[in-house]
Amino acid sequence: MSLDSGCDNLLERLRDPATKLVVLTGAGISAESGIPTFRDPGEGLWAQYDPQELASAEGFRKNPKLVFQWYAWRRAKVMAAQANQGHMVLARWAQRFPAMTLVTQNVDGLHTRAGSSQIIEMHGSIHILRCFDRGHEGSWDDLPSQWTLENLEPLRCQICGSWMRPGVVWFGESIASSDMEQIGEALANCEVFLAIGTSGVVYPAAGFLAEARRQGAFTVVINPDSAARGTSHLFLKGKAAEVLPGLDAALEVRISKK
Ligand code: NAD
Numbered sequence: 001m002s003l004d005s006g007c008d009n010l011l012e013r014l015r016d017p018a019t020k021l022v023v024l025t026g027a028g029i030s031a032e033s034g035i036p037t038f039r040d041p042g043e044g045l046w047a048q049y050d051p052q053e054l055a056s057a058e059g060f061r062k063n064p065k066l067v068f069q070w071y072a073w074r075r076a077k078v079m080a081a082q083a084n085q086g087h088m089v090l091a092r093w094a095q096r097f098p099a100m101t102l103v104t105q106n107v108d109g110l111h112t113r114a115g116s117s118q119i120i121e122m123h124g125s126i127h128i129l130r131c132f133d134r135g136h137e138g139s140w141d142d143l144p145s146q147w148t149l150e151n152l153e154p155l156r157c158q159i160c161g162s163w164m165r166p167g168v169v170w171f172g173e174s175i176a177s178s179d180m181e182q183i184g185e186a187l188a189n190c191e192v193f194l195a196i197g198t199s200g201v202v203y204p205a206a207g208f209l210a211e212a213r214r215q216g217a218f219t220v221v222i223n224p225d226s227a228a229r230g231t232s233h234l235f236l237k238g239k240a241a242e243v244l245p246g247l248d249a250a251l252e253v254r255i256s257k258k
Pocket of ligand 1: 199223
């Protein structure tokens, strides 16, 4: 990785393990694990639907079967996927930086699979099911073992009979207040903020970089699309699974030289 002055500045800050680091990840960090982002052209059946329609309570009310099938299909993709080098570097950094806060918009659980713990999954998790009416928890294990998209019927709550839905935060729904409190605290104390693989259009996460910057943090965006650079101090153009290992290697060199 070529070290321009911005990158040098970042490495110098990261050299200190006490640095208060906040990392925000989005769908792009899982792209190289084979999980489509919302901005990919889409695949098969789903290419014809707007994800916002599939990821909203209104869309679910209109067509619970379609939405349930979409999430079952996405979860099957996640279950078959592996965490990539980008997730792995962040799991190592959680050891290196005791004051690091990892916030993800992803619902795929791949950070956990890479070995990260204490992740703020601000948009919930696709691995959880709860009922639409009253929030009773269910389990994907209740699906028939040999389901196909053709024969898949949405599950019903065993307690109240309402439809089961994934435990994710849909468009128009609120992020858990405990998550927002933790994120607010982390941003208020943040020294380095990294936004990785996020288009920066979905709020409230889209506002975190500006907030971190306002609080005096050095802000960095990692993304192959220059449109995502926003008001960051440093833009590292490239795929997360390539840029993060490059940054990690450069950091090792920097640490070993001092
Ligand atoms: P997004 O689809 O809006 O944007 C993805 C971003 O990732 C884009 O800016 C794109 O340029 C970038 N990108 C693509 N490939 C990349 C790579 N290899 N490395 C780094 N960046 C790459 O996704 P978002 O910003 O996360 O926000 C939209 C919503 O999508 C979120 O609410 C999230 O919950 C949801 N979502 C989650 C998943 C998942 O869990 N994996 C997948 C799709 C969407």
